Amino acid sequence: MRSTAATPPDSLSPSRAGDFLQCPLLYRFRVIDKLPEKPSPAATRGTVVHAVLERLFDAPAAERSAPRARAMVAVEWERLLARRPELAELFAEDSPDGARLATWLAEAEALVERWFTLEDPARLEPAERELFVEARLESGLRLRGVIDRIDVAPTGEVRIVDYKTGRAPRPEYAAEALFQMKFYALMLWRLRGSVPRRLQLVYLGSGDVLTYDPDEAGLRAVERKLLALWDAIRRATESGDWRPRPGRLCDWCDHQAHCPEFGGTPPPYPLTVQPRLPEPRSPGGSGAGG
Numbered sequence: 001m002r003s004t005a006a007t008p009p010d011s012l013s014p015s016r017a018g019d020f021l022q023c024p025l026l027y028r029f030r031v032i033d034k035l036p037e038k039p040s041p042a043a044t045r046g047t048v049v050h051a052v053l054e055r056l057f058d059a060p061a062a063e064r065s066a067p068r069a070r071a072m073v074a075v076e077w078e079r080l081l082a083r084r085p086e087l088a089e090l091f092a093e094d095s096p097d098g099a100r101l102a103t104w105l106a107e108a109e110a111l112v113e114r115w116f117t118l119e120d121p122a123r124l125e126p127a128e129r130e131l132f133v134e135a136r137l138e139s140g141l142r143l144r145g146v147i148d149r150i151d152v153a154p155t156g157e158v159r160i161v162d163y164k165t166g167r168a169p170r171p172e173y174a175a176e177a178l179f180q181m182k183f184y185a186l187m188l189w190r191l192r193g194s195v196p197r198r199l200q201l202v203y204l205g206s207g208d209v210l211t212y213d214p215d216e217a218g219l220r221a222v223e224r225k226l227l228a229l230w231d232a233i234r235r236a237t238e239s240g241d242w243r244p245r246p247g248r249l250c251d252w253c254d255h256q257a258h259c260p261e262f263g264g265t266p267p268p269y270p271l272t273v274q275p276r277l278p279e280p281r282s283p284g285g286s287g288a289g290g
Contacts, residue, residue: 006032006270008237011134011142012230014180020233022249025266027233028242029255033267037254039087044080045108046165049204050148051076052112053163054129056121064121070109077105111165111204118202118209126161127152135187137223141230143187145180150188157197160184164201168208177201178212182222185214195219238274242266 009016009031020027029035052072056064081087094100115121128150136142149161162181169177181199189195201210236242244261256262 006034008032008271009233011144012226012233013143013145014183015145017183017226017229018180020229022247023245023253024232024236025242025244025259026253026255028236028266029258032237032270035255035258035267039084039090041090041104042165044087044090045104045111048073048076048080048108049111049165050130050163051080052108053115053148057124057126057129061122061125066113066116069112069116073105073108073112077108114204114207115163115202117207118204124151126150127158133184133187133191135190137190137227139227141227143183143190143226145184145187147184153197158188158194159198159200160188160196161200161202164203165205166203167206168201168203168210174210177210179222181212182214182219183226186219186222186226189216189219237271240269240271240273 016027016031019030030037052069055072055076056069059068091098091101091104126149128147131147131150132144133147134142134144147160148163151159151161153159160181162184178199178201181201185196185199195214195216197213199212199214203210244259246261250256250259250261253259256264258264258266260266
């Protein structure tokens, strides 16, 4: 049955842009069909770790210690569970002693502790944490996203910081990883009129820090890429033609049952398909009289 709640996409975020680049059909499933996805231990752990690293700055600088941060992990898990009780199913089959949950919490604590080897929170006073940003380009495209942390130096220079709980990518995938950060930099530039000085990815899984210093020319190139991407999304939305793009991440996709690459069938398209206009005939073609 066609959903009456489905609406055409009207904005673009880094995660959804990444979805479309990875697989247009995945974008459709998430944005238009809004198919449910099972919570994963890794993504949920990332949410908890991000919450700890955000809330730790509520404490005075001298009290931002690794033991305090480790102790916050269980607290933030309980806080998240109160908001999203369905996450309890992650450990529904745990042993009576709660060994799986204990291991999962210990892994999150290790990620938080590793952060202290990469940055010193006692010497940081973020200007913004978990900042929702929305910017509209001259073309009308609305961009939005949530930035983990923004630091502002006494001289006014801006650094955008993003935490990743996984491992740093191999060098050949570094550009893909930085795309999200350039997206954020473009939004701040269009909103505030100045290019951020530095983009910084902090990989807690491997203990690496990846940095990049953007410039106006590079951000204009990102803007052109996003406009081309949005045009492709618009055309797919109107035509209903969302093609799968098989790749290395398919094994972890929740939507294999609906994907033609795995023998599945997508649900009925919930939006009205716009008929394509016929291509104009060139002068002297087969349709010309004579």
